[in-house]
Amino acid sequence: MIKVLLADDQALVRGAxxxxxxxxxxxxxxxxxxxxxxxxxxxxxTTPDVALLDVQMPGKDGLSAALDLRQAVPSCRVIVCTTFGRPGYLARAMAAGAAGFVVKDASPEQLVDAVRRVHAGLRVVDPVLAAESLATGHSPLTDRERDVLAVARDGGTVADLAKALHLSEGTVRNHLSAAIGKTGARTRAEAVKVAEDSGWL
Amino acid sequence: MIKVLLADDQALVRGAxxxxxxxxxxxxxxxxxxxxxxxxxxxxxTTPDVALLDVQMPGKDGLSAALDLRQAVPSCRVIVCTTFGRPGYLARAMAAGAAGFVVKDASPEQLVDAVRRVHAGLRVVDPVLAAESLATGHSPLTDRERDVLAVARDGGTVADLAKALHLSEGTVRNHLSAAIGKTGARTRAEAVKVAEDSGWL
DNA sequence: TCACGATCATGACATCTGTCATGGCCAGGT
DNA sequence: ACCTGGCCATGACAGATGTCATGATCGTGA
Incomplete structure (x- = not known):
């Protein structure tokens, strides 16, 4: 009998x-x-054998929860499950010690199969996503560039970002400029989009 | 026996x-x-009694699918189900002839309850969301303003938007300016965010 | 018929943004 | 000790953006 723990903020999908x-x-x-x-x-x-963690959750996201769980209960293997197949998520999930990564587009059979394989000690990763992840590579953004982009997500002005991050406006513009360059974008909004889609935020 | 049709782009949640x-x-x-x-x-x-439609779907979204379904198979009642409890979605779902509106935060019991109630001819709406919907009210945006904001979502420049919509740059700026004013935003990105969160896009 | 509002357009203006050059500070590696 | 690279800051500049005034067309409803 494989004991499973479920973590998902949406009660309906969790129950389902x-x-x-x-x-x-x-x-x-x-x-x-x-x-x-x-x-x-x-x-x-409950000492589960396998934990199925969603990435998007309030309080603490599934990736850092996976890290904590690996340390606190090493016997429990982790499968990270998410709506968005963003390459960066896979990389971060693996770095956090996850044994499996499943996208919600997968079939039900694939999920139960993943649970059994992971319980048996194997690693389970969507091959398509793995390839994409390798192609996209590691985030080129520095920590501050990431921070600036993250705050820029909700569309404030440079002054707003500077206030939020306790930086000067010039510095914020520099970080933005660097991020725009590194992401190959032409606008701050585009850069946010690229970084978001790649799982770098 | 209540016959149910499920429509959701994520195979895993559909199966669940x-x-x-x-x-x-x-x-x-x-x-x-x-x-x-x-x-x-x-x-x-399959002539189902109840159709459970997700809003986010490829091809045609759940809202317009609901409209078509009401015309094609009037005997089938519709429940719209979505991840995001955006006020505008509720309004559009009801306008499309839906009999129920369920957020994925709801409990499993609430969903099966909703299916039974709707099958019995009742309407099912999350009261919290209904209140929010009434408070937010109808979209203040004109069609073109909506179009412009929709294209502006992926962060292009004014020139890009103008090209995509076959308009002059000045006109695009005017529509953007109007949208920014009506949404109470200070930036185009902020306006996009507000409109998106309200379900106006 | 006439007023109204949505749409499209132009031009002008102040402001904001993105870029670049420059420099100082600090931690890590050679 | 030295170099490298991330971080912070300033100042300047071209180009993009948001606002406003103005005007034309078109369909709707009073």
């Missing part, structure tokens, strides 16, 4: 996943949480 | 929903599609 996995005779859902910072506590209580 | 609904003794999933333009054909084939 539980129902689907519960249909398998060798799988049992032992815990469900809706936030990243509840993962470790629930895992300590 | 099917498993969950399948557990109910009085519900049967008779069709599953992954794109908006497959809905009507599948409904004609």
């Amino acid at each position: 996943f539980a129902a689907m996995l519960g249909l398998e005779p060798d799988i049992e859902v032992v815990a469900q949480v809706s936030a990243g910072d509840e993962v470790v506590a629930a895992a300590r209580r | 929903f099917a498993a969950m609904l399948g557990l109910e003794p009085d519900i049967e999933v008779v069709a599953q599609v992954s794109a908006g333009d497959e809905v009507v054909a599948a409904a004609r084939r």
